[in-house]
Amino acid sequence: MNRPTIADLSKAAGVSLSTVNRLLHGTGSVRQETVDRILDAADEIGFYGLGSLRARKRENLPHRRLGFLMQQSHRPLYQMWAEGITDAAARYADAVIETNVQFEDDLSPEAVATNLMKMGENADALAIITADHPLVSQAIDELRARGVPVVAYVTDLSAASRAGFVGTDNWKAGRTAAWFVSQTATEPGRVVPLIGSHRYQCQDISDASFRSYMREHAPDFQVAETILTHEEPENAYSIFRRLIDEEPDLRGLFVNGGGISGVLRAMRELPIERQRDIRIICRDIGPEARKGLTEGLITAALCHSIEKMPRQLIEVMLHLVERRNTASIEQRIVPFEIITPESIWT
Structure with a gap:
């Protein structure tokens, strides 16, 4: 033939x-x-x-250069998010994507804004995880004027010129964390929310909704003032150790940001009987959180999907490249995942 x-x-x-x-x-x-x-x-x-x-x-296929500005290169969670982005870009079927993933360990708005502007010199679109600040908003405004759309990832920003947002429903996340504490605690007592920074909108919204649920449905619990960890495990460790000493009726901890490794280190130093009295809810699914779930020290992790979030992010960025002149903001809300000690994959 x-x-x-x-x-x-x-x-x-x-x-x-x-x-x-x-x-x-x-x-x-x-x-x-x-x-x-x-x-x-x-x-x-x-x-x-x-x-x-x-x-x-x-x-x-169209060839696109996409930049992604992450934070804290030492945190495994950010490394996982970066890996998820590069994997999603490599598998994307409708475009050839050149990725530029960078980490900014200096969390000051000056450093973030400077790095963002530099990355924008060689990118068709950018995505950023950062705390909300006027300097960052100014950089986004300038990039928009140059025709480079910027998408807020994981945590939204107030910049009017941002082109989009890809993240979870943080209001639901906070209320879900409160539900876990109120439903699984052995008895009412003190509950303490930890937050990395009030300038992370995702954390601030979750903190507010956590309190909202507790006021509505768990009035027998006393919710303490929110404590800042500044995203540092050592700070979280010191805070939790102090709480253990000062709050004998501590029943719940909402780790709403970085610091879970420090919390777990303090938790492991407690007698098993005390461990059983404290419910820990976190928004991390890095190696330390996975270990804490496996040990039964964490009641639930409310985390971003490592597969779905990057795919949605890349789709939004590519879509915005094709319609640079639009003034509308594109938003994708991806359901968060709920992992418990009984559902953690190994």
Whole structure:
């Protein structure tokens, strides 16, 4: 049997011979749906140049440069988020994406704004995780004027020029954390929310909704003033040790931000009987949180999806690149995951 020819392929795909030749030789653009139809036909008839066609399909795709500014390179959770982004970009079928993932360990707004502007020099779109601050908003305004859309990731920003937001429903997350504390505590007592910074909107909203639920549905519990950890495990450790000494009726801790490793270190120093009296809810699913869940020290982790969040983020960024001139803000709310000691995967 003679092997299929280019003419056979054009007939099987229902396109002109010149269209197939353009795709094979890379001499002109071909619509993506037409490329897919030719590839399907080539696979069906056993066309000898299938490998070349697949390579041409990739070359025919739009090429985009996307930048992602993360924080705290020492935190495993941020490393997991970065890995999820690069994996999602590599698997994306409708564009060739060049990713530039950077970490900013200096959390000052000056450092974040400077790094954001620098990354914007060589990016079609940017995504950022950062605390809300006027200096960051100013940088986003300037990038928008240059035609570089900026998407807030995980935590929203107040910048009017931000192009989008991809994150979870933080109001629901806070109320869910309160539900776990009130429903699983052995008896009413003191409950303490920990927060990394009030300038992280995701944390501030969760903190407010946590209190809202406790006022409505658990009035027998006493919710203490929110304590700042500044995202540092050592601070969280010292705070929790002090609470243990000063609050004999401590029943719950909402670790709403960084610091879970410090909390767990303090928890492991307690007698088992005391551990059983304290419910810990966190918003982390890094290695330390996973270990704490496995040990039964954490009651529940309310975490961002490592697979769904990056995929939604990349889709939003690519969509915004195609419509740079729009003034509207694109928002994607991705359901958070609830992990308990009985559902943790190993």
